[in-house]
Amino acid sequence: GAGDLDARVNDPRTADPARRQDEVAVVAGALDTMASALQRKLQAEQRFTADVAHELRTPLTGLSAAAELLPPGRPSELVQDRARALRALTEDLLEISRLDTGTEHVDLDVHELAPLAARVARGTGTVVEVTGEPVRVETDKRRLERVLGNLISNAHRHGRPPVVLTVDGPVVTVRDHGxxxxxxxxxxxxxxxxTEAGGKGHGLGLTIAAGQAEVMGAALTFGNAPDGGAVARLTLPHYVRLDGEAP
Known part of the structure; x- marks a missing residue:
């Protein structure tokens, strides 16, 4: 399937250099070589993520404990703030590492989507709009909150206000005006x-959001609005109430 780096053409002619190679065999060999190279690169990146996260965890625990012992004052606040930022980064790397293993399990339950999304956006300065009929979705509440929280945080950090969260049926859209x-x-x-030129990047938040959405069986897409601004659209499986089930 699309994006499957384990897939190979495996044309038998490419395994024997003595055999005559027509254009199809040459293309097949090139595709297999490219897929293998991409797979090695991805695996190396995944190992790097896991190794860095685990190596950072222990010294950061000691650093955080030592920072708490510093005398009160601005220098102490700065050290503690940076220690918290590094700890958050390490936890993000560990989360990505767990997602890379493909062994995450979902804890499904039925939830009203609009109130749940509104709670995540509360206190962030995000405008919440609800259109269409209210729906219930069968999803993992913790993972959904993580995805929406990361999308909202990214919009505020990298876009410009207003940031608008819209719930339309089983679709949640987060848009900024940057x-x-x-x-x-x-x-x-x-x-x-x-990162882009100038060192600007979108961090790990969107990587985590995409990984968690995949675990939930939701579709997360990224685009731009015609009049400007980033648009992240999360489509959740719509929960359909069975006949006779209590609402």
Missing amino acids: DGFPEYLRAGGPQRFR
Whole structure:
């Protein structure tokens, strides 16, 4: 299937250099070589993510404990703030590492989507709009809150206000009014550690959001509004009440 780096053409002619190679065999060999190279790159990136996260965890625990012992004052506040930021980064890396293993399990239950999304947005300065009929969705509440929280945080950090969260049936859209998502992100989704010119990047939040959405069986897409601004759209499986089931 699309995006499956385990798939190979495996044309038998490419395994024997002595055999005559027509154009089809040459293309098949090139595709297999490219898929293998991409797979090695992805696996190396995943190992790097896991190794960095685990190596940072222990010294950061000691650093955080030592920072708490500093005498009160501005220097102490700065050290503690940076220690918290590094701890959050490490936890993000560990979360991505767990998602990479493909062994995450969902805790499904039925939830009213609009109130749940509104609670996540509360206190963030995000405008919440609800259109269409209210729906219930069968989803993992913790993972859904994580996805929406990351999308909202990214919109505030990298876009410009107003940030608007819209719930329309089983679809939640988070939109800002900034410069929009870069082309690579719209085309292929978030890429961990990638930054644009000038060092500007979207961090790990969108990578986590995309991974958690996949675990939930939801579809997360990234685009730009015609009049400007980034648009992240999360489509959840619609829960249909069975006949005779209590509402």
